[in-house]
Amino acid sequence: MANSDAITQALNMSANEEKAYRFFDLIVIPIIVIVLGAAFHLHYMLTAGDWDFWVDWKDRLYWPMISSVSFVIFAAAVQGLLWKIIRMPIGMTTAAIGLIAMEWASRYVNFHMWAYFPLSEVWPATWIAAAIFVDCILLVTGSFLMTALFGAFFLPTIFVLSNYPMLAPFRIPTEVMGTEVTVADWVGFTFQRGGSPEYLRIIESAGMRVLGAETWFISCLFGGFLSIFIYMGWWGISGIAARPYSRANPFAAFMGGEEPDEKDDKITPDAYPLPISNDNK
């Protein structure tokens, strides 16, 4: 954990300045991971919740698609933000580690310890492999377009493949009351959820659109196709966060301050963060 590197030297930083900036890193980076993880967890549970909560919702059709779309919204924005403001290809991995850590905390404390669901039913899927993959594509190509085409497109595929070793043992057949089902179905049947009956699972059912039963392939392909565009959109939106707009507080007068004059009462693109130049030093 060095205080100095080629960049600080190129910026002619003093030793004290380097030390202060490093201290800032050590304080802020853990906070970023925790806050991003908590926010991402909230977002992901609200959008892809049941597919991630329960082992018998992790199906071939909806799980890869919905999980990817939900994941890439937040992860692309974080990746874009960190790339634009500090040029580090770690945004997606940071978001994924925060998300999965929060998921484990929630599953263990809330689902397992509090509501008595066994871990075999409520284990979370991992996103870290897919996130490292996309971060590395961004690093190697240095291009957001290439990352969208060759990184985001493969998000659902890497997601499914990296979770497959955990999921496969739950997809082998077993017999329950004379009916052949998967072990995941058996788990869902045995440790029942109140108000969440079998028919309510939004999962693949035998339909005309299954196309030769290659459901994994089709859902990963379509999920990847969607992920490209969502990735591009949220990468763009991250640009707004990287260069925030601000305005004077119009309620200042009500809070004991002065009412801003007309000149100040405008939304300005460059108010914060202040561009650091020699004039501002």
Add this chain to the structure above:
Amino acid sequence: MKKEMINTNQSSAVRVGFQSQYAWLLMIAITLFTFLPADVAWGHGERMHSPALRMRSIQFYDVTWEGAGDMKVGDQVTMEGMIYFPSKEYWPDTMKVPDVGYLQTSGPAAVFAKVESYIAETPMVQSGGLQLGSTYTFKIVMQARIPGKWHMHPTVQVTGSGPIVGPGEWTNVTGAMGDASISGFAGQAKEVVIDDLGSYSVGNIVGWHTVWFILGIVWLLYWVRRPSLLPRYRAINEGVDKHLLITGADKKMGVMMLVVTLVLVIGGALNADSTHNTVLPLQTGNVPLTPLEMEETNLVLKGIKSVYNVPKRTMSMEFSIENRGDKPVKVGEFATAGIRFVMAPATLGGAAGQALQDSITGYPEEYIREVLAVKDGNTSAILPGESRRITLVAADAVWEIQNLSEIVLSPVRRAGGLIFFFDEDGKRLREYIDVSTDVAFN
């Protein structure tokens, strides 16, 4: 410059002393409030459904709980009974037609494990097709998992409408959580032995998550080991050589991480695929369910009206009955929303009284009320060929305890339920009634 002052200094009410100096007291009070002891919630909302829906939709009856009461972890309780679906003309408009349903229990989370469940003797691993105007048998076997005092109800989850909860019984489970488990076999040739379904494959899951966490943290540490946030932000803004931000070594590390990730991902998936040679999709097929054959009662019952008296906590239900059979019958029970209002068995006498007595023996006390009466006191048998108007009166606080008195506030003031008659041989005859409900306030 002025803008900065407005944003940072003048907008802060605290600095200019406008905030109450006692605000900290409020914060402490709010914090302490979160530590107030909370009472245990024993119920799980079974009384909070609309009374008009509970009384007029699925009727559970003849429910038994074998093995309930004092239990140890690993002991089983078997719930059996009948489910009656009113016919289409009586089914509430506000509920969807129950084409698809699923049998389970209502209770606090997964404190019991479901071992078996059947509707009409058909295994209910998946949902089943149901029909209005039909009667089904049901059976659920539950195994105690978690020590505690738990209330357990049979429940039918109806597609589009939600859970319809039957009567419940208390269990008092002792022991420890790990005293028993659900076990079995899996795999094409049942070659996989599952000792405990609750912890099955958890070691594998934790192992893979650990691998990915380690790899992810290695990737993050590789980057943040150097000065990260402000120096790099400044470097971008001040036009420092971009090759200092992303070096050749960084790219080599990126390629290496990419290779390691792909090898682990693809290798792990291939290994899992070869280890588990038969992998199935989740099973979702619904099973058709065959109801019991309709039993001919030779009774013609027509509901007229009902009145709920608020201060007297009494429901009066008026109907006409015509006995087209060849045996006299006596009214013995009105059952609705899992509550059984019964006549005193002695009033029926003979085999009829004995049959009624047998049906209530051992039933949970909270659902049995021996208060049913006929308004004019005429409890004589309805003879073959006779037509009679009867007003049944059920007066008991259970109307309020079970929240059924909320019918007063319901936008749909209708009551329904099953009326049971008994013939002289003790044979029970079932009829369904559904009538509008007036409310009396004195």
